[in-house]
């Protein structure tokens with residue numbers, strides 16, 4: 001056996017399937033195939049999507065840093081019931097509707113400094129591969145046709161439940177079973193759905209219809225990663241049934257396990273300790289973070305929580321991340337021109353020495369299942385030390401050595417410490433928040449003329465207010481124009 005990079009790097013990753021950390025070793029030496037379930041494009045992306053994208057971006061960046069070549073595939077689910085309903089409601093075709101949201105997604109993830117995927121397959125453009133996989137599953141006895149639909153026969157796959165750690169017989173207990181007459185067993189799930197009148201459809205041997213959600217990811221992994229899935233990622237909410245079903249489909253198709261070497265699942269985003277959901281009316285769209293010039297601060301905020309833990313988003317938390325980021329950027333700012341007072345104190349270790357220690361601790365943390373909170377903490381420590389060294393007029397060369405370490409380590413996390421945020425909006429943000437709050441008070445007191453004055457004056461300055469049941473949100477008009 002040859003030693004692989006995985007052994008050399010010392011990277012250990014928590015695998016949701018085994019529920020333990022183990023050394024990472026890819027199937028092919030030096031190459032990592034990574035698949036992360038993407039968005040269903042039926043609505044604007046929110047900060048939960050942004051969080052998950054940042055997490056897997058950092059994992060990918062760290063693998064790149066370790067010297068792996070990474071093929072990163074992330075799909076767009078561009079056909080499902082919600083998409084059809086939303087497109088109909090908007091009076092546009094499904095294609096037009098999804099294209100617009102995919103364009104928004106690309107722009108928003110770019111603003112978050114997320115590296116573009118190697119490939120972004122879309123369900124509707126993968127139909128031949130999906131149909132071929134379903135046909136093979138039918139042939140092998142793992143799927144059956146019923147009234148134009150095709151279902152996966154769950155009890156034909158012995159490993160069902162191994163990812164979510166549930167026994168097949170327990171899956172039925174305690175859940176209200178929706179008995180669909182066309183299924184052999186309530187556990188069976190759809191691979192292909194015959195189209196209802198007026199719905200978009202694609203031809204297949206069974207009916208004109210469309211693929212079920214789970215089969216697209218199995219088919220895309222096969223096609224775009226050649227079935228070599230070292231890392232399969234997604235939110236915790238996808239473990240069951242989505243990823244469980246992907247495993248069943250892909251392993252039944254291949255005739256062997258494993259479908260994916262490592263299953264990585266991120267914790268879910270909460271808003272002030274509550275679930276963020278449409279029904280609670282508390283969804284924060286990703287574009288709001290971006291319009292406020294907070295994209296980089298949001299990345300810092302996300303990385304301050306370990307990816308497997310839930311992230312509790314709060315605006316003060318984002319402010320704190322912004323402050324931390326500002327300190328890192330101050331540390332990176334060039335050393336002032338006056339070098340006459342260079343001091344060295346022999347009894348203290350130099351900032352350059354500290355940089356070496358910080359670098360070692362940073363990598364130790366990242367190698368331990370991507371412990372970004374610890375990695376960031378050591379970065380902040382280095383930032384503070386550099387700022388102190390600058391104030392004390394320490395030796396310029398030592399400060400610059402430490403700065404080089406700072407910029408390199410921050411860059412591994414996708415944080416650009418050399419950039420400045422859009423400071424005009426950034427500086428104004430707390431004041432705009434205050435005006436919005438004052439306006440809400442005025443409206444509550446029925447002082448509508450004064451409230452409207454605030455709205456129209458802000459609009460003149462390019463700030464658009466949007467009233468919704470959960471309160472008033474604001475954004476820059478430039479962003480709105482960009483999205484039109």
Ligand SMILES: [Zn+2]
Pocket residue numbers: 036037038217242
């Ligand atoms: Zn998926």
Ligand SMILES: [Zn+2]
Pocket residue numbers: 223224225226
């Ligand atoms: Zn390939």
